[in-house]
Amino acid sequence: MTALSRVVALDGDTFADAVWGREPLLSRAADLGGPGGFTGLLSPADVDELLSRRGLRTPFLRVARKGEVLPASRFTGGGGAGAEITDQVRDEDVMRLYADGATLVLQGLHRLWPPLIGFAGELGAELNRPLQVNAYLTPPDSQGFTTHYDTHDVFVLQVDGVKRWCVHPPVLAGPLEKQPWGGHADEVAATAAGEPALDVVLEPGDALYLPRGWLHSARALGGRTLHLTVGIRGLTRYALVEELMALAAADPALRTTLPFGLDVADPDAIAPELAATVAALRDWLSSADPAALAERLRDRVWPAARPAPISPLAQLDFADALSGTDEIIVRPGLRWQLTAAPDERVTLRAPGRELTFPSFCAPALRVALDGHAHPVAALPLPDQEDRLVLARRLLKEALLVPAGSG
Template identity: 70%
Template sequence: MGLPARLTETPGGDGRPAFGDPTSTAALTRCVAMDPAAFAAGHWGRTPLLSRAAELDNPAGFTDLLSPADADELLSRRGLRTPFLRVAKDGDLLPAARYTGGGGSGAEITDQVLDERVLRLYAEGATLVLQGLHRIWPPLVDFTRELGLALGQPLQVNAYLTPAGSQGFATHYDTHDVFVLQVDGHKHWRIHPPVLPDPLERQPWGGHADEVSAVASGPPALDVVLAPGDALYLPRGWLHSAQAQEAGSLHLTVGIRALTRYALVEELLALAGEDRRLRATLPFGLDVADPEQVEPELTETVAALRDWLLHADPESVADRLRERSWPAGRPAPIRPMAQAAVAAAVAADSRVAVRRGLPWRLVPGAPGRIVLRLFDRTLDLPEGCADALRTVLSGTAVRVGDLPGLDGDADRLVLVRRLLREAVLVPA
């Protein structure tokens, strides 16, 4: 299984999302000490990979993404609310009421993180988990977007702050791949092979707790201490536990929420309702607890499903996968007020480009129309805009006055102004 290639416009004019951009490998090479193609062939979705700081091109380690001082800033001055913080101790999550409270005058909320309570819990050995940092901390917003483009997958980022000698969670597995980026301190990781290879999100480790415990008691496949600047890739399903050493530890976990073939199965089954045979009512009086009565109905249903699957429409499945996957990621942030000002002042000599990381698809619409599908909406536009749209969505910065297929600068400005206001384009 290789890393996804960039999805680009086909000769037929069918644009594709900008996920899977191989030019966005700088973020990936911060996480793996090997060529991305070799990583894809040898480790992606298969086996762990340890990359030491000396092997990675990270002069400052990962402190530029989130330092201990940055974590303190988030915990004390940014008004975090749940669920952006979780706290764990002795393998269990603590109730949010133990570290949240009222926001004070002018902030009439009851679940704001209170720094003095966080301090007390951390001093008592609790692990602090800052969640959703890919949405709230600018360096991680940018890093996550670039890494997501390289991998072709939506990502999430959590930070784990563990006091000296403490372990936040017992041995477990995740249902998504992760990159562990050690920022500060040292942490001892014990990695064991999966008890359930490639688990789905609906197959968490708690359902295999006895097996996890039994495997975790045996010799680990990987027993390492991560130091600042080290990185560790773990495919989903691999068992792991981690304990801070002589001082506190801060590491980032980048979760990769990849689609699976089971997602294809789910979407196929959702579409199978189009087949009348599969919508048929079971016979009157059928005893569903009797295998002998169920067997002929099962046989006929499987035959009908097989017939339907042989003629399943890839376009319909792709549409459903798009609706599932596109909203899971976010394109590059825009500055609403600045963007509005640019849209108002745009001119023929202005240069614009498509918003970085924006998934899009250009498809025919009603007669004389063309539809631009985005991750959260669709834009219906005159068919005469098609050439200009393909040009400006190509990823290359372009001068507004050079857009093809339109009668003059007035039409070009109308189109570009709308695309700026719809956050499709940004100033180059």
């Protein structure tokens, strides 16, 4: 079972072609992993563990009541002797706020809770998108947030309890991150007062996909409810426009100073300059280099998703004791690119770093990073010592891990 098949009751191609970015999709537990399909990711007992024994700090916890986010000072304080921090979650305060009707939002769990770290890594790799995972614990018969929209697609995974979701069409199709719902609050409220496009009750094991921009609100029915929200950070064509405009700064015609004394508030005065600028921009765009654009997009996207965690001490011990029979594999979720460099060398790019190697290492690098486990002795280099040196360097750079360590 793939990560996507755990949250969508359609095959991947159908979901991509007919649903993704277009319309909501409800998938029932019976067509996924059953009522307990998501409890292995985060259970109510796990929430207690996080709130009381993990030294949780802000911003990993938000608390909301009646649509308003409460100040962190209401539920955080000093960590006690030996902990030089002032924003550690105080479990007794959280308990009182929750009992008084506040919703608890555990944020960034894709970096914090092991089962969700693994799940987020698998789903992010399938979607080829960075993502985030939050959990929402809502008290009985309560609503944490009023009707709103997100600027990213989401999967809602019902873990525990029962929750009613009302979903309305967008007031702004495909909103960008710089276009949050607060800027359209009146339109959102007016639309939310009408008939919903989807009015459903999510029970344990159910999943709901919402494209960005779709309005939604949720209320716990009966007892408490716990659900996960997986937010998918997608790129838009506007992102390409932003990067193209950054590259366009290299064009002298687009850096030309406007005429002396020009009244930029006068439409008639600005019209010829606008026409000349559009013409210059059109000329530049016709010769824009896809490779340069791809490089900027790489630097923009790669840092947004971290690869799978490593065990630093075990990793170093493995590298130091490495032998030809040991198996290595690329670190799950690692993004990399190998290109030719001057002076008979190759450059290996990964998030936050560039490494150079002699060009004869290129075939061995491609094998080591191809996503399959390989014994060190199988790397295509003529000398065993060279294989060990290369593998050790990649392990100590955290680009490879011991096979089976995940």
